[in-house]
Amino acid sequence: MSITVFQRARIVDPSRGIDETGTVIVDGKKIVAAGADALNQGIPGGAAVIDCVGKAIIPGLIDGRVFIGEPGGEHRETIASASIAAAAGGVTSVVMMPDTDPVIDNVALVEFVLRTAKDTASVNVFPAAAITKGLDGHEMTEFGLLREAGAVAFTDGRHTIASSMVMRRALTYARDFDAVIAHETQDADLASSGVMNEGLYASWLGLSGIPREAESIPLERDLALARLTRGNYHAAKISTAMAAGAVARAKADGAKVTAGVSINSLSLNENDVGEYRTFFRLAPPLRAEEDRIAMIGALKDGTIDVIVSSHDPQDVDTKRLPFADAAVGAIGLETLLAVALRLHHNDEVPLLRIIEALSTAPAKLFGLPGGTLKPGALADLALVDLGEPWLVREADIRSRSKNTCFEGARLQGKVLKTLVGGRTVFSA
Amino acid sequence: MTDLSSLPPYPHRHLLGIRDLSPFDIELLLDRADAAVSISRQSEKKTSTLRGRTQINLFYEASTRTQSSFELAGKRLGADVMNMSVASSSVKKGETLIDTAMTLNAMRPDILIIRHQSAGAAALLAQKVGCSVVNAGDGAHEHPTQALLDALTIRRAKGRIAHLTVAICGDILHSRVARSNILLLNALGARVKVVAPSTLLPSGIAQMGVEVTQSMAEGLKDADVVMMLRLQRERMAGAFVPSVREYFRYYGLDAEKLKAAKPDALVMHPGPMNRGVEIASEIADGPQSVIQEQVEMGVAVRMAVMEALLDPRRNRDGHNA
Numbered sequence: 001m002s003i004t005v006f007q008r009a010r011i012v013d014p015s016r017g018i019d020e021t022g023t024v025i026v027d028g029k030k031i032v033a034a035g036a037d038a039l040n041q042g043i044p045g046g047a048a049v050i051d052c053v054g055k056a057i058i059p060g061l062i063d064g065r066v067f068i069g070e071p072g073g074e075h076r077e078t079i080a081s082a083s084i085a086a087a088a089g090g091v092t093s094v095v096m097m098p099d100t101d102p103v104i105d106n107v108a109l110v111e112f113v114l115r116t117a118k119d120t121a122s123v124n125v126f127p128a129a130a131i132t133k134g135l136d137g138h139e140m141t142e143f144g145l146l147r148e149a150g151a152v153a154f155t156d157g158r159h160t161i162a163s164s165m166v167m168r169r170a171l172t173y174a175r176d177f178d179a180v181i182a183h184e185t186q187d188a189d190l191a192s193s194g195v196m197n198e199g200l201y202a203s204w205l206g207l208s209g210i211p212r213e214a215e216s217i218p219l220e221r222d223l224a225l226a227r228l229t230r231g232n233y234h235a236a237k238i239s240t241a242m243a244a245g246a247v248a249r250a251k252a253d254g255a256k257v258t259a260g261v262s263i264n265s266l267s268l269n270e271n272d273v274g275e276y277r278t279f280f281r282l283a284p285p286l287r288a289e290e291d292r293i294a295m296i297g298a299l300k301d302g303t304i305d306v307i308v309s310s311h312d313p314q315d316v317d318t319k320r321l322p323f324a325d326a327a328v329g330a331i332g333l334e335t336l337l338a339v340a341l342r343l344h345h346n347d348e349v350p351l352l353r354i355i356e357a358l359s360t361a362p363a364k365l366f367g368l369p370g371g372t373l374k375p376g377a378l379a380d381l382a383l384v385d386l387g388e389p390w391l392v393r394e395a396d397i398r399s400r401s402k403n404t405c406f407e408g409a410r411l412q413g414k415v416l417k418t419l420v421g422g423r424t425v426f427s428a
Numbered sequence: 429m430t431d432l433s434s435l436p437p438y439p440h441r442h443l444l445g446i447r448d449l450s451p452f453d454i455e456l457l458l459d460r461a462d463a464a465v466s467i468s469r470q471s472e473k474k475t476s477t478l479r480g481r482t483q484i485n486l487f488y489e490a491s492t493r494t495q496s497s498f499e500l501a502g503k504r505l506g507a508d509v510m511n512m513s514v515a516s517s518s519v520k521k522g523e524t525l526i527d528t529a530m531t532l533n534a535m536r537p538d539i540l541i542i543r544h545q546s547a548g549a550a551a552l553l554a555q556k557v558g559c560s561v562v563n564a565g566d567g568a569h570e571h572p573t574q575a576l577l578d579a580l581t582i583r584r585a586k587g588r589i590a591h592l593t594v595a596i597c598g599d600i601l602h603s604r605v606a607r608s609n610i611l612l613l614n615a616l617g618a619r620v621k622v623v624a625p626s627t628l629l630p631s632g633i634a635q636m637g638v639e640v641t642q643s644m645a646e647g648l649k650d651a652d653v654v655m656m657l658r659l660q661r662e663r664m665a666g667a668f669v670p671s672v673r674e675y676f677r678y679y680g681l682d683a684e685k686l687k688a689a690k691p692d693a694l695v696m697h698p699g700p701m702n703r704g705v706e707i708a709s710e711i712a713d714g715p716q717s718v719i720q721e722q723v724e725m726g727v728a729v730r731m732a733v734m735e736a737l738l739d740p741r742r743n744r745d746g747h748n749a
Contacts, residue, residue, distance in 0.1 A: 200632030206547035206569030209631055276548030320526050322546030
């Protein structure tokens with residue numbers, strides 16, 4: 001097997017709390033050394049040596065919330081095209097949402113995704129299965145069989161389960177299989193015809209607002225049920241200070257609760273909607289600046305465990321419409337890391353914490369390999385120039401859909417190389 | 429009649445909302461509209477200002493009065509006016525707004541008038557076509573020509589807008605008329621009050637440059653102008669207010685409530701009215717009502733707007749230039 005030596009890199013490994021200059025040695029599929037102690041280990045004969053002075057090596061990113069169009073919406077994104085985008089973004093594993101057509105709610109579909117990923121994808125693709133059949137919020141799917149087939153978590157994707165009883169049973173039953181229930185919460189009645197954050201800005205634009213309470217009312221219900229059932233609950237994409245407070249209280253009570261935040265909620269706010277820019281129509285909606293600041297605080301203090309891209313490819317035809325008629329969602333795999341690094345460059349969140357929320361924490365949360373540079377681990381990693389500036393240009397986007405919120409944005413932090421299981425899947 | 433060539437050229441290509449206009453722009457349009465009123469009052473109503481120009485009315489929402497007002501305005505200016513009937517067109521077959529816009533654009537119109545149920549539709553259209561676009565109402569966003577015609581009506585009756593007290597009453601939440609009026613009246617220095625049940629007020633209303641009250645007596649106190657808004661039928665029964673009866677009791681304009689306003693206060697309504705819901709018939713048809721004048725001013729304002737947008741003195745960058 002081939003050996004690659006990454007010499008004198010800044011090694012950022014949250015799994016071991018390490019941020020130091022050292023050497024990373026990859027032998028075949030695995031990391032055999034990573035740290036300052038490997039600096040003077042000597043270079044094995046025949047090894048490829050890469051000088052990494054001024055560059056960083058981080059565990060490959062694990063994106064816990066990725067929507068892909070395959071099966072059923074291949075014109076938006078395939079598993080293969082999403083994996084190319086992921087690799088370019090330093091993302092080595094994605095958790096794929098079940099919102100496909102057909103829905104990933106049975107064993108055959110999980111097997112289809114895993115087989116397609118094996119044949120066509122350059123990064124690890126882990127399917128999450130639906131909580132309810134057809135994502136309709138009523139009948140539970142076969143948690144046990146789906147888990148055995150390879151589903152890493154259960155979620156109704158973009159949908160919120162309205163029935164408290166269904167949610168209670170799902171949390172209770174999932175506990176028997178040690179499975180995580182990941183849920184995006186939006187009260188359909190309260191959100192009603194809302195298309196952006198409720199407030200003065202929406203009022204002037206004449207757009208219906210979505211109040212923050214639409215997120216926190218079903219979330220508070222879920223958290224109460226998590227306390228009741230002792231089930232593993234993951235608040236998949238919170239966006240408000242109110243929701244962060246609720247999660248913090250549940251954690252303090254000892255409930256098995258974790259939370260995620262979309263990179264968009266950490267970096268953008270409702271003003272970015274501007275004059276009806278439909279690429280900024282997202283779920284949850286972009287909130288006020290106070291909420292964005294609160295999300296950063298919650299990430300920093302550990303209330304929020306993971307950052308996700310919430311990558312959601314949408315065809316341009318469904319975005320070139322009046323705001324209220326346009327499709328919801330934005331892509332994000334390729335910009336996830338660099339946008340998150342803004343928090344590092346602005347001294348808002350420590351680098352180690354950011355990388356943890358992007359790799360180590362989601363690995364732990366979903367029970368996935370990766371998220372570490374520990375010797376013996378699979379070599380899922382990224383070589384990054386943390387400071388290198390680059391401009392996001394539509395023409396450079398690898399994803400099949402181009403609905404990015406960061407077109408024209410100047411970002412800092414460029415992925416130079418991505419390795420999945422020791423294999424180079426991206427090289428700048 | 430004002431000699432239009434003595435007025436400075438109008439600086440904008442489109443009229444998408446009052447928000448884009450300076451007080452100076454607004455006054456300029458009102459001055460032009462004053463001139464247009466006299467044209468409409470002559471027996472020979474047709475001019476040749478827009479002769480050879482093509483105007484397309486693209487109405488996604490049925491609106492007899494606004495559409496006919498724009499049509500008449502265009503015809504009085506000598507333009508060729510085409511009404512795109514959306515109900516029977518390819519839009520019904522699923523064509524998107526942009527595709528329709530591109531198709532119409534290829535016919536090289538000089539001005540497109542659009543009414544659409546979605547906020548932002550007019551702005552979206554304006555990005556895609558090479559001609560001037562006039563927003564004739566987009567969702568709950570803006571209805572600039574309505575605000576201009578209201579201002580013209582007020583200015584002709586009161587001689588000014590500045591320092592007048594205007595009460596806007598009713599369904600502010602869903603009203604593009606209210607938003608455009610709040611912007612315009614504030615721009616020209618009026619004091620604006622809004623009166624509505626709290627369920628019909630948008631979030632953040634107190635920061636929109638208005639005084640908010642739930643009481644007609646308080647809201648109409650010292651008012652020089654009382655603007656009533658239409659309450660859509662589907663919002664009457666339980667959704668936003670419990671019943672027509674209760675709504676009329678607290679918010680319907682009748683003789684008793686009108687007494688709170690100044691004795692010479694104007695009563696306005698953008699139409700179509702729900703008599704007995706937001707306004708009593710005796711008030712709608714009473715001496716203080718200027719509702720018919722509003723309709724007349726509507727044609728004048730739309731003439732002024734189209735004439736201003738298509739002013740040949742303006743350095744136009746579209747393909748019609």
